Amino acid sequence: MINKLISIFIFFTTFLCIIIAVAAKACWSGGWTINVANEINSPDKLQVHCKSKNNDIGMKELGFHQSVDWKFCENIIAPSTLFFCHVYKGNQEQVFDVFNHTIKQLCREQDRSKDYWRCSWLIQADGIHFIDRRDGGEKNIKMHDWKNIERVF
Numbered sequence: 269m270i271n272k273l274i275s276i277f278i279f280f281t282t283f284l285c286i287i288i289a290v291a292a293k294a295c296w297s298g299g300w301t302i303n304v305a306n307e308i309n310s311p312d313k314l315q316v317h318c319k320s321k322n323n324d325i326g327m328k329e330l331g332f333h334q335s336v337d338w339k340f341c342e343n344i345i346a347p348s349t350l351f352f353c354h355v356y357k358g359n360q361e362q363v364f365d366v367f368n369h370t371i372k373q374l375c376r377e378q379d380r381s382k383d384y385w386r387c388s389w390l391i392q393a394d395g396i397h398f399i400d401r402r403d404g405g406e407k408n409i410k411m412h413d414w415k416n417i418e419r420v421f
Contacts, residue, residue, distance in 0.1 A: 298384040300342060300375070302366050304353055305335035307390045314391060315356040318366065320349065330391075339384060342372075355391055360414035362396055374400055 306314050309332050316336055318325040328336045342349045351367040365371060366389055375387040388399040396412040 299339050300367065300372075301337060301339045301384050301386040302351060303335055303337040303386065303388045304330075304355075304366060305388070305390050306330040306332060307392050308332060308357070312358065316353055316391075317355075318351060318353040320351045323351075325351075353389075355396070356417075357391070357414065359417050361417050362412050362414055364396055364412050371398075374398065374402065 302318070304316060304318065306316075308314065313329040313331050315327060316330055317327045318336065318338075320340075323338075323340065325336065325338055330336065340349070340351070348369070349367060350365060352363060352365045354363045355361060367375075367387055371387060375385055388401075390397040390399065390408065392410075395410050395414055398409045398411045400407040400409050
């Protein structure tokens with residue numbers, strides 16, 4: 269009876285350790301990289317604030333050809349990881365998801381020289397574009413138009 273209790277204790281302790289490791293978001297697949305780049309040829313800098321529920325990348329000022337990028341591990345227990353960005357361009361803005369369960373399916377090109385998957389976004393004069401690399405090339409797909417910021421006086 270004692271041996272059986274010890275075996276059950278060892279089993280549950282091992283199981284608990286596995287759950288804790290997964291909950292800590294260990295990168296089993298190498299993780300994800302998000303890149304948001306300013307492609308607007310202007311002396312004015314963009315204000316870009318990206319975050320998730322648990323991780324705030326912070327407010328960044330991006331000049332022409334500058335970018336913000338970060339790496340993270342997806343929530344493995346329930347694929348619910350969500351990152352979004354709020355971009356300000358003069359009197360225009362846009363808030364958009366840069367990573368969620370649906371967008372993840374578009375980020376299926378793996379950089380073979382790295383150990384992670386990547387999603388790339390371009391901020392352009394006409395709106396926000398996604399780089400689709402699933403078919404081996406690079407397709408620039410416009411995903412969002414700019415919205416005018418309404419000023420209340």
